[in-house]
Amino acid sequence: MKDSSSRLTTWEYLRLIGVEELPPLTSPFDPGYDPVTVESHIEQSAHLMVALKISMACWQVANEAATRKKIAAARAHNVPVVTGGGPFEVAVAQGQLEAYLDLCAGLGVNRIECGEGFTELTLEARTIVQMANERGLEVQYEMGKKHEGPFTEESLEEAIARGHRWLDAGAVQLIVEARESARGVGTFGNDGSLNADYADRFANEFGLEIAMFEAPNKPSQFAFLEHFGPRVQLCNVRLEELLRVEIFRRGLHSDAFEIPKLRPAHPGIQVGR
Amino acid sequence: MKDSSSRLTTWEYLRLIGVEELPPLTSPFDPGYDPVTVESHIEQSAHLMVALKISMACWQVANEAATRKKIAAARAHNVPVVTGGGPFEVAVAQGQLEAYLDLCAGLGVNRIECGEGFTELTLEARTIVQMANERGLEVQYEMGKKHEGPFTEESLEEAIARGHRWLDAGAVQLIVEARESARGVGTFGNDGSLNADYADRFANEFGLEIAMFEAPNKPSQFAFLEHFGPRVQLCNVRLEELLRVEIFRRGLHSDAFEIPKLRPAHPGIQVGR
Amino acid sequence: MKDSSSRLTTWEYLRLIGVEELPPLTSPFDPGYDPVTVESHIEQSAHLMVALKISMACWQVANEAATRKKIAAARAHNVPVVTGGGPFEVAVAQGQLEAYLDLCAGLGVNRIECGEGFTELTLEARTIVQMANERGLEVQYEMGKKHEGPFTEESLEEAIARGHRWLDAGAVQLIVEARESARGVGTFGNDGSLNADYADRFANEFGLEIAMFEAPNKPSQFAFLEHFGPRVQLCNVRLEELLRVEIFRRGLHSDAFEIPKLRPAHPGIQVGR
Numbered sequence: 001m002k003d004s005s006s007r008l009t010t011w012e013y014l015r016l017i018g019v020e021e022l023p024p025l026t027s028p029f030d031p032g033y034d035p036v037t038v039e040s041h042i043e044q045s046a047h048l049m050v051a052l053k054i055s056m057a058c059w060q061v062a063n064e065a066a067t068r069k070k071i072a073a074a075r076a077h078n079v080p081v082v083t084g085g086g087p088f089e090v091a092v093a094q095g096q097l098e099a100y101l102d103l104c105a106g107l108g109v110n111r112i113e114c115g116e117g118f119t120e121l122t123l124e125a126r127t128i129v130q131m132a133n134e135r136g137l138e139v140q141y142e143m144g145k146k147h148e149g150p151f152t153e154e155s156l157e158e159a160i161a162r163g164h165r166w167l168d169a170g171a172v173q174l175i176v177e178a179r180e181s182a183r184g185v186g187t188f189g190n191d192g193s194l195n196a197d198y199a200d201r202f203a204n205e206f207g208l209e210i211a212m213f214e215a216p217n218k219p220s221q222f223a224f225l226e227h228f229g230p231r232v233q234l235c236n237v238r239l240e241e242l243l244r245v246e247i248f249r250r251g252l253h254s255d256a257f258e259i260p261k262l263r264p265a266h267p268g269i270q271v272g273r
Numbered sequence: 274m275k276d277s278s279s280r281l282t283t284w285e286y287l288r289l290i291g292v293e294e295l296p297p298l299t300s301p302f303d304p305g306y307d308p309v310t311v312e313s314h315i316e317q318s319a320h321l322m323v324a325l326k327i328s329m330a331c332w333q334v335a336n337e338a339a340t341r342k343k344i345a346a347a348r349a350h351n352v353p354v355v356t357g358g359g360p361f362e363v364a365v366a367q368g369q370l371e372a373y374l375d376l377c378a379g380l381g382v383n384r385i386e387c388g389e390g391f392t393e394l395t396l397e398a399r400t401i402v403q404m405a406n407e408r409g410l411e412v413q414y415e416m417g418k419k420h421e422g423p424f425t426e427e428s429l430e431e432a433i434a435r436g437h438r439w440l441d442a443g444a445v446q447l448i449v450e451a452r453e454s455a456r457g458v459g460t461f462g463n464d465g466s467l468n469a470d471y472a473d474r475f476a477n478e479f480g481l482e483i484a485m486f487e488a489p490n491k492p493s494q495f496a497f498l499e500h501f502g503p504r505v506q507l508c509n510v511r512l513e514e515l516l517r518v519e520i521f522r523r524g525l526h527s528d529a530f531e532i533p534k535l536r537p538a539h540p541g542i543q544v545g546r
Numbered sequence: 547m548k549d550s551s552s553r554l555t556t557w558e559y560l561r562l563i564g565v566e567e568l569p570p571l572t573s574p575f576d577p578g579y580d581p582v583t584v585e586s587h588i589e590q591s592a593h594l595m596v597a598l599k600i601s602m603a604c605w606q607v608a609n610e611a612a613t614r615k616k617i618a619a620a621r622a623h624n625v626p627v628v629t630g631g632g633p634f635e636v637a638v639a640q641g642q643l644e645a646y647l648d649l650c651a652g653l654g655v656n657r658i659e660c661g662e663g664f665t666e667l668t669l670e671a672r673t674i675v676q677m678a679n680e681r682g683l684e685v686q687y688e689m690g691k692k693h694e695g696p697f698t699e700e701s702l703e704e705a706i707a708r709g710h711r712w713l714d715a716g717a718v719q720l721i722v723e724a725r726e727s728a729r730g731v732g733t734f735g736n737d738g739s740l741n742a743d744y745a746d747r748f749a750n751e752f753g754l755e756i757a758m759f760e761a762p763n764k765p766s767q768f769a770f771l772e773h774f775g776p777r778v779q780l781c782n783v784r785l786e787e788l789l790r791v792e793i794f795r796r797g798l799h800s801d802a803f804e805i806p807k808l809r810p811a812h813p814g815i816q817v818g819r
Binding site: 031032033034035036037056057058059060061062063064065066067086087089090091093094096099100102103106107117118119146 | 280519
């Protein structure tokens with residue numbers, strides 16, 4: 001029997017088959033999982049997480065100790081924690097933005113998401129970003145409406161204009177809305193197909209370092225990676241789907257291996273062992 | 274940078290935005306998850322759980338130590354544990370009701386669910402409740418048939434009559450069947466839409482303290498909350514969906530914030546800090 | 547109140563209601579879950595697992611320590627670990643089969659799956675099996691194509707011929723492909739219905755000890771059990787669905803209790819306690 005004691009690591013193996021080294025590019029989200037599961041996913045995949053979103057208002061009604069555990073685990077692995085846009089909109093609508101920002105900062109959150117998905121903002125972007133920054137919080141802005149269906153030419157232009165306003169005001173990243181369904185919303189038609197032209201508009205306008213796409217399910221995840229290639233940043237990926245996204249991104253999924261822009265281009269060179 | 278050291282708790286924040294304090298109103302179910310996940314969900318959300326259902330017969334074929342861990346975790350957080358109706362029906366059909374009740378009591382279960390979802394009972398409700406009570410077990414009764422499609426006027430009347438019989442016999446709660454699909458069963462039509470009139474019949478007949486509705490997926494959960502408002506009791510909610518149900522219940526979900534009977538009515542008063 | 551101290555175990559109870567004792571017959575798969583969840587499922591259900599598949603290439607991009615934890619937990623409970631067919635195909639296509647086998651052996655994997663689901667093999671079955679065996683690895687072979695739709699008479703014959711070639715070459719088990727969907731692939735039509743004749747062809751050709759069927763979702767799991775009865779081996783069952791499969795297998799699910807070949811035939815005999 002052959003000796004396997006001079007062990008090959010998974011990472012050495014990935015180089016051998018020609019898989020490119022990539023920075024973290026996905027922001028998974030916790031839709032209300034238990035803290036032990038969240039912590040264990042972070043342990044498994046922190047190197048793939050550009051940020052962890054603790055989603056919707058779930059963390060506000062959970063036992064606060066559970067929320068603090070999740071945040072502590074992310075921070076211990078240098079994964080920034082971002083809150084979702086919903087609680088921000090509710091906070092503003094209820095006249096409690098300051099309290100919301102205090103709460104997020106007090107919990108150890110790194111960044112908040114702002115948006116106008118189901119409400120209209122009356123405050124200026126600059127004012128909000130400044131209030132957040134004063135508490136050590138970064139801001140990302142979500143472009144798109146939750147209840148207005150797919151983008152039209154007009155709403156797309158409007159979303160892009162808002163994106164620019166928020167970038168100018170100090171936001172560090174822009175998110176393209178797709179909700180939980182990626183169907184009949186944002187860049188997704190009522191049949192769930194990606195409108196690649198619309199997606200490109202965001203990419204061309206802001207670049208793939210600033211624009212990040214919500215990809216809440218397998219078809220949307222695969223569509224973005226097939227269209228943009230491995231460098232596109234995806235968010236709102238469920239924690240248990242993160243590894244599947246990352247193997248697709250690297251051309252290691254059976255549906256991705258035939259896609260030229262994803263497939264490992266050629267076998268790597270045998271490394272010395 | 275502002276000082277966040279006089280920390281706002283999530284609960285204080287919820288009061289600030291006008292969220293009403295609610296008792297536990299949802300009975301999540303464990304459809305066969307691993308014990309560590311179940312325990313961690315209990316730790317995170319015990320204050321939202323009116324009971325934990327360990328579902329179907331899964332706990333009968335699992336390693337018994339795993340089942341005991343789940344039950345112990347629930348009891349440690351004062352969450353009553355209830356077994357599903359399926360194993361009860363099988364026990365009766367196989368002539369082993371006494372053994373079933375002994376088994377449940379021995380495991381530390383607090384309550385059993387009885388029903389006639391896929392079998393016909395020959396025993397009297399009163400006899401069964403008494404046998405359960407003798408072992409320290411409460412009884413809830415599930416109204417509805419698993420394989421007969423949505424309620425008709427006739428089957429609805431029959432279900433209500435059975436509910437009364439079981440209440441009279443000592444059952445402490447009544448459950449309205451919706452299976453795993455909430456489609457083509459009970460109060461749900463073949464397209465998954467809620468028959469609000471039928472749901473109201475149960476609510477009017479028994480009140481929302483006694484009648485509890487199975488809401489196994491997002492559309493059924495949202496439909497019941499939109500129809501009945503925040504006080505409706507829901508069960509058969511998957512553990513990982515519990516927090517989403519609870520933010521919807523409190524008007525904090527983007528789809529709930531516009532619903533007058535769910536939306537936090539007005540911002541709260543700033544509390545002294 | 548009755549004394550429950552002479553406790554009935556769940557296993558004693560199952561005998562009482564006439565449930566047959568079965569060996570482990572399902573090979574669940576880990577599609578990228580966190581290691582704590584995987585470990586806890588193994589603790590709960592090792593006695594039901596004929597093997598654990600760590601699926602797709604997820605374990606290659608995860609933190610290697612997380613992958614090692616999963617494998618160690620399985621081995622500690624005497625559950626063999628098998629890798630999926632995708633990484634094998636990629637390894638061959640990239641000219642790194644030896645490195646792949648070294649990697650698997652070094653991680654403590656017991657068995658690899660080989661297949662030609664999305665690539666064509668140029669190496670001989672016998673060569674591959676020998677290379678695996680030299681490293682202490684068993685081989686199972688997956689019959690079917692991922693991207694060619696349901697079997698036709700011709701592709702079925704071809705799949706069976708390949709199965710025989712691999713058995714002759716030393717493979718220990720044969721898997722019938724169904725992907726993640728069990729729809730429009732292998733023995734499943736485009737509407738997701740099982741082609742029982744095609745399934746029987748594999749069963750008759752190889753027997754239910756050698757042929758194992760991928761059953762990635764509830765309809766496919768129930769269809770195979772309804773058709774073949776409790777002794778059919780199923781794989782690619784998600785970990786959290788394993789217990790539901792096992793209660794269906796034993797006739798304890800409400801949909802299975804009416805199926806003669808699954809229902810516990812008659813109550814068991816009261817055992818001495």
